[in-house]
Amino acid sequence: MATSLKIKNEKKLIVKSEWCKGCGICAAFCPKNVLSIENEIVKIVDIDACIKCGQCEMRCPDYAIYLGGKDDE
Amino acid sequence: MATSLKIKNEKKLIVKSEWCKGCGICAAFCPKNVLSIENEIVKIVDIDACIKCGQCEMRCPDYAIYLGGKDDE
Amino acid sequence: MSNQYEIRLSGAGGQGLILAGIILAEAAIKDGKNAVQTQSYGPEARGGASKSEVIISNKEINYPKVRKCDLLLALTQKACDEYIDSLKKDGILIVDNSVEVKRKDIKKFKLPVIETANEKLKVPMVANIVALGAICKASSIVTKDSLENAILNRVPRGTEDINKTAFEKGLNLINN
Amino acid sequence: MSNQYEIRLSGAGGQGLILAGIILAEAAIKDGKNAVQTQSYGPEARGGASKSEVIISNKEINYPKVRKCDLLLALTQKACDEYIDSLKKDGILIVDNSVEVKRKDIKKFKLPVIETANEKLKVPMVANIVALGAICKASSIVTKDSLENAILNRVPRGTEDINKTAFEKGLNLINN
Amino acid sequence: MMSNHIKLMQGNEACVEGAIAAGMRFFAGYPITPSTEIAEISAQRLPRVGGKFIQMEDEIGSMAAVIGASLTGLKAMTATSGPGFSLKQENIGYAAIAEVPCVIINVQRGGPSTGLPTSPAQGDIMQAKWGTHGDHPVIALSPSSVRETFDLTIKAFNYAEKYRVPVIMLMDEVIGHMREKVEIPNREDLEVIDRKKPTSGLVDYKPYRIEDGELVPPMAEYGGEYRFHVTGLVHDETGFPSNTPKVAESLIKRLIKKIDDNKKDIFLYEEYKLEDAEIALISFGSTARSAKSAVDMARAEGIKVGLFRPITIWPFLDTEIEQLAKKVNKIITVEMNLGQYAIEVERKACKYAHVDKYGKLNGELITPDEILKKIKEV
Amino acid sequence: MMSNHIKLMQGNEACVEGAIAAGMRFFAGYPITPSTEIAEISAQRLPRVGGKFIQMEDEIGSMAAVIGASLTGLKAMTATSGPGFSLKQENIGYAAIAEVPCVIINVQRGGPSTGLPTSPAQGDIMQAKWGTHGDHPVIALSPSSVRETFDLTIKAFNYAEKYRVPVIMLMDEVIGHMREKVEIPNREDLEVIDRKKPTSGLVDYKPYRIEDGELVPPMAEYGGEYRFHVTGLVHDETGFPSNTPKVAESLIKRLIKKIDDNKKDIFLYEEYKLEDAEIALISFGSTARSAKSAVDMARAEGIKVGLFRPITIWPFLDTEIEQLAKKVNKIITVEMNLGQYAIEVERKACKYAHVDKYGKLNGELITPDEILKKIKEV
Amino acid sequence: MSSRLINEYLREDKLPHIWCPGCSHGITMRAIVKAIDNLNIEKNNICIVSGIGCSSRAPGYMDFNTLHTTHGRALAFATGIKMANPKLKVIVITGDGDCAAIGGNHLIHAARRNIDITTIVFNNNIYGMTGGQYSPTTPQGERGTTAPFGNIDKNFNLCNLVKAAGATYTGRSTAYHVNMITKLVEEGIKNKGFSFIETLSICPTYYGRKNKKGNVVDMMNYLKNNSINVKAAEKLSDEQLKDKIIVGELYKTQEPEYTEEYKKIIESFQKER
Amino acid sequence: MSSRLINEYLREDKLPHIWCPGCSHGITMRAIVKAIDNLNIEKNNICIVSGIGCSSRAPGYMDFNTLHTTHGRALAFATGIKMANPKLKVIVITGDGDCAAIGGNHLIHAARRNIDITTIVFNNNIYGMTGGQYSPTTPQGERGTTAPFGNIDKNFNLCNLVKAAGATYTGRSTAYHVNMITKLVEEGIKNKGFSFIETLSICPTYYGRKNKKGNVVDMMNYLKNNSINVKAAEKLSDEQLKDKIIVGELYKTQEPEYTEEYKKIIESFQKER
Ligand SMILES: Cc1ncc(C[n+]2csc(CCOP(=O)(O)OP(=O)(O)O)c2C)c(N)n1
Ligand SMILES: Cc1ncc(C[n+]2csc(CCOP(=O)(O)OP(=O)(O)O)c2C)c(N)n1
Ligand code: SF4
Ligand code: SF4
Ligand code: SF4
Ligand code: SF4
Ligand code: SF4
Ligand code: SF4
């Protein structure tokens, strides 16, 4: 739980689609329905709703979605 | 414990000295000091004291002492 | 060796190409021919095969792997790029219409295999059967009856109809 | 090979014959000779060895096992019966006085080895050292000094005196 | 129409079908690529015929369970690949000295160690004979086709039961995984050999007593009429351990002799276009298929080459190879290793013919073209 | 007086002393007759020199622990006998493909299986080379005396470290258990070779990169400057798995070549009275002692016989045996098995000399008289 | 580009990894790396050891000293490493097949010795790599390719087994409870002794398909909905806990550590001189 | 002549056995045979399996179907036998080294499967046959030839381990408490499932000598004086139980037995036809 608290809000949600295998985990467990799977790849569908909780990053088996930014974590 | 009770009193204490290795267990745990070890072999030293409890037989690692008789056990 | 027909079915894991290979081989056997089917494996058994090969012949088949093939099916660009060179001159190439091909010295059929399965039939899983239909039409290596028979024998119970349809759609992708 | 002296020490497990063999070999080495000691094993390492063999030579020793021996020690009847035939004609036999021997063509020493240890010294464990004393006197294969030295080197600390006495008793069992 | 008996079948499947036809009623195994299908299909098939399948905790346990099951009278088999085959070695030696019939399938993959787990190889040829410690007998067979896998699995059981010996099937990934047209023979047409049971009285029964003129003792089963002791120690005819040099020598020599004296029965091989050949290829398993193609290709170019295909790998086809060497000028061994069978060939052939070897172990089946090239070189 | 350096020493003890002199600082083992003293003495000795001893749960674990320890930079050894040697095979193959230096002592006893646990044998000669699956390199040495056991254990470590290969010491019960006069050399007089460390930069470090003209990659250690990956899969010079046929072929070929190309350095043997010999005995380990006695006995009767004693068992002394075969008329191999080394000898010698074998496996050391008889027979 | 954690601790050039879409092995690997990051351990002082299996492929992606051994033997190799160089933090990544089937003996003996190794088992209740055979943790009645009629083998409770064998730290989490994995691994590494962390994992490709467990998300939801924290579980009856996955720190104690004890022997000789 | 029990159930021509004077293996062997006699099982329906060790030599003396296997593997051989012919009563005789060191994996897996095998371990806390090396049950601090400075390995509590692995019956007795061995073996055989009986044994030759435990009688007295029945133990504190040997029936439960479950699969196909 410590982990998600640490994430600061200036972070940006980044998708690395080359690594995405479209499993759907991130989308299913995003508390804000920010994500959706289209053509077996994750898509950000509602970035404004994103609360940067980091759950998608934490559960993505392929490290294809994460909160990044200048001062990386 | 069932075992020793079953043994009937008409049994005879028999030593098979060829098999005895003189370990001394029978003598040590005979409740009536019937046995003794001499020259690395068990000897019956006080047969009259024997209550035919069978403890010697039960603990002899070499089956060299036992209660036997006509109607073997 | 000249009456030996060598077929390579390629694409991504999960596209059912091993099953397609098995069905092709079984159809050939129904036709009274000899057949050998092989496939390639990923790390240990995982990963899944990305290609399946079938050799059909009237004689004994010795070397069981496909070398230069007479017919190549490629459902993805990657597969096509990797195997296109193994197709014989004047060989038959069946590719999904999403795939680009440069070679000219071959008989090329660029067909909406995946689209047919996904959009016409709404069952992506039957792309392999659509492809078999096309192969049947493009070559004459197995008879239509045997192939249909082999398909119906192998597909899961309850899916016979959709597969039959897929097969026919595949046949119809090539009109000559 | 003729200057090679072969010794077999036999008896029951637990009589310390392996140690005796080692001591003999070490004494020979102290005398500047070559020596090889081997032994026999029971089922896996258990059981314990019933014989120990030593070859002493001025030259390289090749075959390390004792064949026909020059000297046989037998502390039990069983051991004597088993090995008596391996003693060379005119070889030296040292047996405990409890042991019966028929062979005549040998130099026989029938000595109260065990009795000396048990009754004179009250330490059954030193029978092997008593025997070494007898061997030393009966043969001249190792010098008394080296043997005594070797014994004192090998026996457990604190038992030097009793072992020294045992050795001397052994020497004195043979008076010539 | 495809008859009921004609099927497209995978090599590993044919192995199980052959085994069941031979009477296998027990399988213990541990999954490993590329042999896993043998376990999987056995799990499916055995309970249907009243047999037993068990997945053990490892390969050592599998081999042990197979020996245990065989001692109760069931025909028993295990299947594995390189790493598992290495682990089974200790207990294979046990089966050899205790003379417990069993069949061990090794679908060879690229070694050493984990190596190339999904690629074919023929790198365990020597291991099949020498993998366990001490001199000991084994029989090893190597099929070249799916149908032959079926047939040889039956033979493997037959040899195992007849000679009370572990029999090893050296398949390879290509043969194990390829599917091929197979005509399954009728049950009635199959020769199935069962182990010989003792007939002696209960009192004077000795589990390892050899009857006059025989080399293999009849075998009772646990749970039957006779009670007996089995050990991996050197033992005499009573089955109890003995340290006597004579007993030891005669036991091990008999174990070897029972195979050696029956080579005629055990030697299997195929000759292809050897009648007038000047060059002989020697190859087995999947590479023999490539070699056959190469022979045809070479013949088409007028080169007089033929193929000798050992089916029995162990005992080594000594007399046959010597014969062959006398007939041809050159021998080329073709195997997916660095020349293991070649060692034995050289030993028997070197006086009579030049022996050359072609080996490869890059995870790919040797092609006919490569062989043809090699033929032209020598 | 006996000097400090002159001692009566047991073979198994000399093995440990040699190992410690060579720099062994890790031993993992599991007791088994007749090798147990090696574990016991290692347990006594190692902590005194700052080394580590561990008794593992079995032989598989022992072999694994030895490889693990070696990867941290320690010189590591294990010791066992037949059954344990069979169990170690899988991980010996791992050491071979991952190129982890280690020494495995096998004090041979009577096999197969539990066999004759307290009796000598030389039945694991072939297993030392072929016991694990797949083609792979090993070096195997066989001492004939207690002193040589000391020396060869040092050599075993030297080869292991120099060539990054598992080295197997094929002792036998006689050599392991006999006590003999030994003069232990001074530390300064011993040649001890340590593994070559990498010198490349951290960034472009590749654990299996071969420097020009070399065949053995330098070796870093876990916990040092470099981080690296080790696997039993076929791998490229980065140490990561690869399925490319080229990578596979070149890896395995290099593994074999690094030994083959250095045979000169690895070949050890002794020649005894061979100058004018018409008959050559070939024998190693304890039987070579019997053979030497037999040579002397035969010479005394005017028979021109000599002894060739292989000290290096694997790689096979091919050129030397061929040379020998050209020089003599007859060769007799003498070993406590049914003729394992003989197979290799036959292969190399058959063109030039008649090869006969004398083998025995009844649990007793072959005697000089038996050999003499055999000499007279041929 | 990828996140700092991935960039710093994984071998990015080896990614994307070979695991199937939705395989939870990637989730667990990241959670472990996160624990190492939280503990701030020097990368060169870490050695990660695995056996063979899908899970055991993890070390190949992790930028530490890494060792991919033979099937089932990771803990025996690791024991050699830890004994030889006790300053290394040794972490074993293993699968249910690797550690509990073929590797069971090394598991109980490493636990018994209380050697300072942290073992994390990616328990997906199946042999993934060889294609879906049942494992010693496949629940009774479920299917695998070698249990076509339902598995009759009882499954191990690995944490109980390892505790009975002598481990001084055990914990269980699931691929859904990622932060808990990280926390348990941190505690496991900190424990001077043998630590065992079981992570219930999902193999959609084989276990999921064979047992009709739905898609990847269904399987994750199963883990989410059927887990209960050990603290909460204490208050419930056995009946109520039936079919529940008890997660959290299960056992923790302190006992002499193996390599420290051995060090004392060595030191006793150094003093002697 | 010898007693009826010996005469009827042992192979008298193999006696006297090879065990050392005072070795308790002979006592335990007799106690087992007594249990069989009490249960009146047909000799041909019993199969006794062992590994390698002094203890594992027992089957050679016992007049049943007997199998002396490889070191550590008795339970795996026995599993094959029981699966193949479930009507056989399969009894495994093993040593602490044989079953808990090299054979540990087969032990926990046989327990897990709850296969109907009765395992009796002759636990003398040492490897007797190879000459006194420490075993996984040698108490910490004690000596063996490979633990010359005192054993730093923690020892297994075998009954606990096997219970955690899945055994449905466990019990412990000592070579002094002979009738209790017989009773436990009887109950173990009657239990339809995996039963495990630990008998604390004495090895005067190695364990006794190495650890200055006195003579044979002293060692027997130790067992006598330091044992406490599990019932009595329940009332005592951990402190009071320190260094005590808890004897008696330790665990008993009922669960599906492996070969019976497999039989159901076979029968389902027989019905099908
Ligand atoms: C000695 C040996 N036996 C069998 C195998 C085949 N094998 C590879 S991985 C594996 C099982 C892996 O299962 P698990 O450890 O649960 O890992 P997963 O793939 O499920 O993550 C098996 C049986 C092998 N490589 N080596
Ligand atoms: C594979 C293998 N490893 C080692 C041995 C050597 N060995 C024989 S018995 C034994 C230990 C026996 O100890 P235990 O089981 O406790 O029986 P005990 O002799 O104490 O009754 C060992 C290590 C062997 N025979 N086989
Ligand atoms: S969890 Fe990762 S791999 Fe799965 S869909 Fe989301 S981004 Fe793609
Ligand atoms: S950071 Fe949280 S809210 Fe934003 S996309 Fe990821 S899971 Fe959804
Ligand atoms: S217990 Fe048996 S062996 Fe021991 S002294 Fe008594 S009779 Fe002899
Ligand atoms: S039966 Fe009882 S009283 Fe009699 S000698 Fe034996 S132990 Fe003593
Ligand atoms: S097979 Fe299962 S465990 Fe292996 S990568 Fe795929 S999902 Fe993961
Ligand atoms: S060595 Fe120990 S266990 Fe073996 S027979 Fe002797 S006393 Fe018994």
Ligand SMILES: [Mg+2]
């Ligand atoms: Mg798994």
Ligand SMILES: [Mg+2]
């Ligand atoms: Mg023991």
